[in-house]
Amino acid sequence: MQPAKARKPFPTHILVFLAPAVLLYTLFMVYPLLNSLRLSFFEIGPQNQTTFVGLDNYIKLFTDENFAPRFWGALGNNVVFFLVHMLVQNPIGLLLAALLASGGRGRGFYRSVLFMPTILSVVIIGFIWNLILSPLWGVAQTMMSWVGLEQFYKPWLGLESTALVTISLISVWQFIGIPMILFYTALIGIPEELTEASRVDGASGWATFWRIKFPLILPTVGIVGILTYVGNFNAFDLIYTLKGANAGPEYSTDIMGTFFFRTYFGQQLQLGNPSMGATVAAMMFLIILVGVLVYLILWQRRVQSYEL
Amino acid sequence: MRKNVVFILFLAFALLLASCGGGEETAAPAETEAPPVEEAAPSGEQVQLVIESWRNDDLTIWEDKIIPAFEAKYPNIDVVFAPTPPAEYNGVLNTKLEGGTAGDLITCRPFDASLALYDQGYLASLNDLPGMENFGDVAKSAWITDDGSNVFCVPMASVIHGFFYNKEAFEKLGLQVPKTKAEFMAVLEAIKADGTYTPLAMGTSDMWEAATMGFQNIGPVNWKGEEGRKALIAGTGKYTDEPYVKTWQELAAWAPYLPDGYEAVKYPDAQQLFTLGKAAIYPTGSWEISVFEKDAQFPMGIFPPPLDNEGDTCYISDHTDIALGMNAATQHSEEARTFLSWMTTPEFAELYANALPGFFSLSNEPVTLTDPLAQEFQSWRESCEETIRNSYQILSRGEPNLENELWRVSAAVMNGTLTPEQAAEEVQAGLDSWYTPTQ
Numbered sequence: 001m002q003p004a005k006a007r008k009p010f011p012t013h014i015l016v017f018l019a020p021a022v023l024l025y026t027l028f029m030v031y032p033l034l035n036s037l038r039l040s041f042f043e044i045g046p047q048n049q050t051t052f053v054g055l056d057n058y059i060k061l062f063t064d065e066n067f068a069p070r071f072w073g074a075l076g077n078n079v080v081f082f083l084v085h086m087l088v089q090n091p092i093g094l095l096l097a098a099l100l101a102s103g104g105r106g107r108g109f110y111r112s113v114l115f116m117p118t119i120l121s122v123v124i125i126g127f128i129w130n131l132i133l134s135p136l137w138g139v140a141q142t143m144m145s146w147v148g149l150e151q152f153y154k155p156w157l158g159l160e161s162t163a164l165v166t167i168s169l170i171s172v173w174q175f176i177g178i179p180m181i182l183f184y185t186a187l188i189g190i191p192e193e194l195t196e197a198s199r200v201d202g203a204s205g206w207a208t209f210w211r212i213k214f215p216l217i218l219p220t221v222g223i224v225g226i227l228t229y230v231g232n233f234n235a236f237d238l239i240y241t242l243k244g245a246n247a248g249p250e251y252s253t254d255i256m257g258t259f260f261f262r263t264y265f266g267q268q269l270q271l272g273n274p275s276m277g278a279t280v281a282a283m284m285f286l287i288i289l290v291g292v293l294v295y296l297i298l299w300q301r302r303v304q305s306y307e308l
Numbered sequence: 309m310r311k312n313v314v315f316i317l318f319l320a321f322a323l324l325l326a327s328c329g330g331g332e333e334t335a336a337p338a339e340t341e342a343p344p345v346e347e348a349a350p351s352g353e354q355v356q357l358v359i360e361s362w363r364n365d366d367l368t369i370w371e372d373k374i375i376p377a378f379e380a381k382y383p384n385i386d387v388v389f390a391p392t393p394p395a396e397y398n399g400v401l402n403t404k405l406e407g408g409t410a411g412d413l414i415t416c417r418p419f420d421a422s423l424a425l426y427d428q429g430y431l432a433s434l435n436d437l438p439g440m441e442n443f444g445d446v447a448k449s450a451w452i453t454d455d456g457s458n459v460f461c462v463p464m465a466s467v468i469h470g471f472f473y474n475k476e477a478f479e480k481l482g483l484q485v486p487k488t489k490a491e492f493m494a495v496l497e498a499i500k501a502d503g504t505y506t507p508l509a510m511g512t513s514d515m516w517e518a519a520t521m522g523f524q525n526i527g528p529v530n531w532k533g534e535e536g537r538k539a540l541i542a543g544t545g546k547y548t549d550e551p552y553v554k555t556w557q558e559l560a561a562w563a564p565y566l567p568d569g570y571e572a573v574k575y576p577d578a579q580q581l582f583t584l585g586k587a588a589i590y591p592t593g594s595w596e597i598s599v600f601e602k603d604a605q606f607p608m609g610i611f612p613p614p615l616d617n618e619g620d621t622c623y624i625s626d627h628t629d630i631a632l633g634m635n636a637a638t639q640h641s642e643e644a645r646t647f648l649s650w651m652t653t654p655e656f657a658e659l660y661a662n663a664l665p666g667f668f669s670l671s672n673e674p675v676t677l678t679d680p681l682a683q684e685f686q687s688w689r690e691s692c693e694e695t696i697r698n699s700y701q702i703l704s705r706g707e708p709n710l711e712n713e714l715w716r717v718s719a720a721v722m723n724g725t726l727t728p729e730q731a732a733e734e735v736q737a738g739l740d741s742w743y744t745p746t747q
Contacts (some may be wrong), residue, residue, distance in 0.1 A: 048428055065741065116332045135569020136577050145635040158513045160573030160725055244395075246712060248515045249571065250720050268516070269700065271424055272402065298614035 033285070040280035042191045057279040061158045067276070071283070073251055074259035077164055079123050082232040084168035090224055093179030096179055098209065100180070111184070115177035122174070126241030129170045157242065160252045167253055170239050175231070186220040187213060211288035226295040233288050236261060256284045332739035356386045360404070362397035369663045375508050377659055378650055385643045389570070405430045405635070412638040413647060416461035417629040420699045425624040426453070426460040426575030433458045437645060439652025447670035449701070450628040461631035462648050463663050464660065465667035467669025468594045468685045469525040469625040471741045476605040477588040485611045489558065492614040496565040507565035509587030511573025518559065518718035519711070524697045527555040528623035533695035541702055547736040548618045556721045556728035560693045563722055576719070594685045597666035610681055612688050626694035628670065683684045706742030713738050
């Protein structure tokens with residue numbers, strides 16, 4: 001624009017390259033998202049007419065005696081679901097990655113096998129685990145009796161106290177491959193010289209891992225964390241497959257996704273309520289947005305990335 | 309210069325991509341719209357009618373028996389049965405109706421789900437449909453406006469609740485079919501003491517069995533069928549009343565006789581437990597007949613919900629479950645009405661009820677059934693008072709949804725995490741929070 005820099009024309013080609021993606025994303029993601037946010041400020045009458053109600057839907061979600069307990073319950077359960085993944089899935093994923101990265105025979109085989117559940121359909125996962133844990137024909141009980149533990153067997157998927165953690169662990173089993181592969185690629189990207197140098201300096205394997213390797217893969221730790229967060233607060237399918245939209249018993253496995261589904265689409269005799277559903281969806285969006293912002297501001301800015 | 313040429317090439321390519329993208333986006337909805345709409349055909353030309361349904365189990369019956377019988381009479385109408393899985397049906401149907409891509413004929417869920425569709429103008433009124441006079445008021449009750457002025461679906465079938473039992477097991481253990489509640493519990497105890505069979509095949513994992521096959525099955529005897537159901541709607545009866553608490557108490561008493569780990573037993577598990585001959589009694593409804601007769605290798609019998617004292621009036625849940633209506637936006641309303649009208653005839657009733665033993669015609673015309681179990685179920689209509697599930701009419705309109713609440717508390721009562729009294733209080737409190745009976 002400045003005549004002095006006239007030799008640098010506007011980079012039209014960048015716009016052209018971006019156009020297809022921008023168009024498609026706007027049309028199929030941004031527009032529906034904004035439209036759904038818009039819907040959360042409206043109420044739909046019996047004749048399909050919409051009236052603007054401002055923040056009424058949100059107030060209802062937080063204070064109404066039907067919606068509030070379900071919302072907070074679902075949010076609480078979702079936090080538990082997320083914590084199980086953070087405390088079980090990611091550390092084990094890191095451990096497996098460290099073992100794989102340390103070399104040895106059959107590495108490729110284990111890598112594939114451990115990643116396998118991730119690419120299976122969730123319906124198959126649900127079916128398999130239902131069968132394994134079934135009190136009628138499950139192998140869990142039989143296998144526990146081999147080591148004399150059968151008195152500890154419980155119908156875990158059906159009990160209010162254990163159903164949520166059981167499903168979380170099934171989900172961990174399914175998705176363990178993702179943190180594992182991410183950590184693994186980060187670990188094998190660390191140059192030999194660094195680990196060699198630490199060995200020369202007399203550091204133990206343990207110290208090498210925690211003092212040299214782990215700080216170097218911290219950016220990946222952050223990415224795995226945020227991926228887990230986004231994935232877990234969007235989760236729905238496994239619980240729907242195993243427990244249905246009512247997420248029983250007594251809503252003990254209800255998370256944001258199932259709560260949204262029930263509200264938006266309805267369930268059995270309960271008719272769907274699109275505007276309240278959109279309100280729940282907006283809250284899910286907000287929760288994820290806050291998480292991503294926290295990650296970008298508090299984590300990504302502070303963590304030092306090293307050029308290797 | 310060369311750079312510019314490359315740039316122009318890229319630009320052309322990008323534009324091509326963009327136009328393809330745009331084209332796809334407009335083409336997609338038109339494509340899905342195609343089958344139901346087509347060109348409005350003048351009479352004499354071949355017309356296609358699409359039926360929306362959740363009964364994907366019945367696909368072969370429609371394709372092999374019902375549709376050919378109809379098409380033989382009306383060769384210019386080509387009927388396609390296009391079912392969606394039951395759990396997705398309501399959502400999918402609503403989306404299709406909103407988008408204008410739904411089929412010409414719509415299978416109607418009972419009561420409010422269909423009423424809402426009618427109120428939104430998606431279902432056409434069928435008051436003047438020839439043959440509608442073949443149905444009584446109870447049959448039409450599930451598909452009529454609250455003031456009774458407009459019928460919008462042709463009633464197809466009802467299902468009757470009861471208990472299946474394994475005749476072989478009963479013979480082996482020398483047991484008599486129980487008539488009273490005391491006898492029922494004694495039979496359960498005897499089966500448990502023997503140990504060969506699981507006394508009752510049922511689980512609470514899916515929750516609806518506890519409500520539908522438990523609560524709504526044995527309850528009508530306690531709340532005296534229609535009398536109790538109408539009292540709930542009128543507000544003169546409450547779920548905290550004795551009949552309802554008593555029903556939950558009876559359900560809670562079943563717990564020791566259910567399979568081990570019943571909290572995690574799902575509906576198909578319970579079905580298999582029974583059809584494999586490992587369980588003696590299965591509380592359920594007539595819709596199981598065809599599945600069970602196919603899978604079970606032993607003779608089966610049925611008995612109605614047990615009574616307090618022998619000789620009391622018996623009450624059964626004869627639940628209006630399924631009907632067929634017409635999409636108000638169909639291009640072929642004449643042909644759709646022809647099909648619906650044919651569905652009111654005894655010919656269809658007999659065809660349907662015999663092809664699907666366990667689904668009983670709601671027509672006033674007598675229907676001859678060939679399946680012995682279905683005959684027995686139907687015979688209860690003579691000897692017992694009939695009612696429908698008490699949560700279906702009007703009472704499941706608000707939030708919290710009564711039907712969902714009944715699922716939840718009935719399962720919790722059987723799991724032992726709620727007492728019958730707590731269950732009653734929670735259900736009634738939920739209902740009171742939005743429902744004011746009109747006097």
